[in-house]
Amino acid sequence: MSQVQNKSVREAARDVPVVAQSDVIVVGGGAAGLTAAVSAARNGCSVTLLERYHHLGGMASGGMVLVLDDMVNGYEITVTGIVSEFVDRMAKQNGAVFPPPEDCRQDWEMWRKWSRWGVHNFHVQEHPQPIIHAVAFDPDAWKRVSLDLAREAEINLRLHSWFSDTLVEDGKVKGVICQTKTGRQAILGDIVIDATGDLDVTAAAGADFTQGQYIVTTVFRLSNVDTDEAERFQYEEPEAFKKLDRQARRLIGGAWEMWWLKTPIPGVVWCNCPHMPGYDGMSVEDLTKAEYEGRERIMRLYEYARENLPGFQNSNLLGTAEQIGVRQTRQLRGEYVVTKDDIVSRRHFADTVCRGRDYYTPYRALLPRGLDNLIVAGRHYSAEPDAQRMSREIPPCMVQGEAAGVASALALNANSALRDVDPKAIQKQMRAQGADPGDVPSDNALVLEPAE
Template sequence: MSTTPDFINEREGRVPVAARADLLVVGGGPAGISAAVAGARNGLSVILLERYAYLGGLASGGMVLVLDDMCNGPEISVRGLCGEMIDRMERLGLCVVPPESERLSDETLWRKWSRWGVFDFHSHVKPQPICYAAAFDPDGYKRAANDMVREAGITLRLHSWFSRAIVEDGHITGVICDTKSGRQAVMGSIVVDATGDLDVAASAGAPFSEGSFIVTTVFRLGGVDTEAAERFEYEEPEAFAALDREAKKIMGGSWDKWWLKTPLPGIVWCNCPHMAGFDGLKVEDLTRADFVGRDRISALLTFVREKMPGFENAFVIDVAPQIGVRQTRLLEGVYVMTKEDVTQRRHFADTVARGRDYYYPYRSLLPRDVSQLIVAGRHYSATSSAQRISREIPPCMAMGEAAGVAAALALDAGVTIDRVDVAALQARLRAQGADPGDRPAQNALVAVAAE
């Protein structure tokens, strides 16, 4: 090893191969879990790598505790493994979903359900309709994910921090990760980048762009009398509005409802404060965001304990171990989705996943210039403005499910991942309970064919 004032020059040493599989999934968040489970259930040997000590990514570690953007009016548009995850958490008593009979616009139902966050936040109808969405507990997501991964026979390697991609002649063959045992190589015939930040694809040389959006230090409060808080909100609306404005000012920005109920009594979650100007790829920014966020949380707690009915005995349960980063690197893949694709509900012949009323073509999961690599998650191929309105957790799980099934079809057929028969992929996904979006909704614009 040699050094200069600005660089350390490492001598590449021998890295042991720790494991091999048909499918290697890097990133154990919602998209990665889905990709791994889908691949394993379709007959592949699968390795799932995750840097943290748990599964779930921003759903559990980032504590984004509502699954939404998965229905188009009364139509459920995200099914498959996302629906299974919800069902499993419900059986654990750690997930709440409004019954179908109460998914409509009604003042009484709004008061009953809005503080769970299970309403159509895109609707211009007042009150906004209650819809198919799920409020869940972060440990419930981890437990359900563990069960799904264990039952599928997946080789799970936690505490494994991705370092770089292994690429030979434009073909990805595996990755190197850093662990407590040293650097290790993990190999896969097909690799899924489910890192959220496009770490694998960027390392492999795939083209990408960079974007940014607000970040959040999500937190939970305990000791909250939610009945008293809601009673104050509806019975003294002017006084409530004044205090609510002040709370949001202290935080420096939040969604309209800065606190929501959770399945655990007396515990609420707060998807705030909103903080702009931080780069989710920079150590300095992530460190500063954590300090700024905690300072704002402390100031908010002091205020609500003194002023807000129902919060007199509130205390901080926890701050999410993962900062809520919404956008960093974005793949520039075979097809780059635009804001118009999302807002005009443009349907594609090679659609393999859906969100609320928008569609993801298979090409948006495929990088250029790197073979045997597919992406799944918020770093899919899209412009920054398109990604901001189409990056919710349920459709990311749908992307992951499509990626895992695609890997199985590719290996079964002896073709590369970019040559999968998309019609066969759509049929397999639908047969397994997912909705690949191959049947466009009535409000879709059927205007783009796969190239």
């Protein structure tokens, strides 16, 4: 029985049942976590994957971030491996759309054909921006493919399991405790991969971290949109379009240049907005307020679009994302902290194990200091807040997960600590799996002597 005191409650000691034990535990079934679990399992590990929601995919599915980008350096595809497998599988289910190589170029014809799919390089300032390899996808296709991959890899998947605490003995992580409808449950493992996005496992274990915040977003979709008419209006009546579109973006109160994009489902558009600053993604109070504000903004835009925008007159509000989009909370301060200058200068590291658009992530940035048997994968990796904002997209985080799974298997096979795994061995196995670990720097990379 718990004891109520003035401003706290003392919980009674309790025995927590062990419900699973495996070589590797992955906490967080988002894009990075599932990729980590599949990678570890394919390399011979028994894997338990914990996820708090009823689905896998995290921000890619429940958060409805429905374009995979940050996968090319110019026109060179830099993010491959399990990411590519996801895309291919979704495409076979008519759940993914991406431009063929011959359409990846910079001209007005391709811009008009592809820009409303969100597959353009928005880092380029001049218009038309280049059409590149990026992928528009359907969130339910992502969920289906995720379950297929988990089943095929024989992963012990435990949904509806909310992380609660980390089990640590003498600086070694031994497992985790999660909360479920039937009470608290313990899962034991030799290595834990923290893919929570908020660094929950690592912070609970006592690792050093910083905390930041960025915009949060309540994503939504509209159905029954005549996208042909909407695009005709944009290109054939540009002045009228600019006036109405400017007002739409003012009403939503925070959106990228294109506040709506096409999806693989005809007539359904994705609205990656409203973006709302000033909310702490770790605060229950802030997140609750953001849910209210996001829906109020959405309704303002939706009503305006139906009344004023060609192509939207018969549209319906299909629904908002199951998860609010949180971009930044806790950031690990690991064995190496990636800086903004590392990203901007395209610094290459000798221990690079994954890459994004034109930046590289060293293995050390996945490892907490002072803790063994623990590795991270996802947007909470060891980086300065400004660096994280430039390198937190879903595809590169998935490659982090793939690298973490490989590293876990190598450590277990050698009976060694994760920090003692040779990054070159990770790079070699990543290549064997069809992934690009970034071991070969591109021509525009800044190559320095290996850091101590």
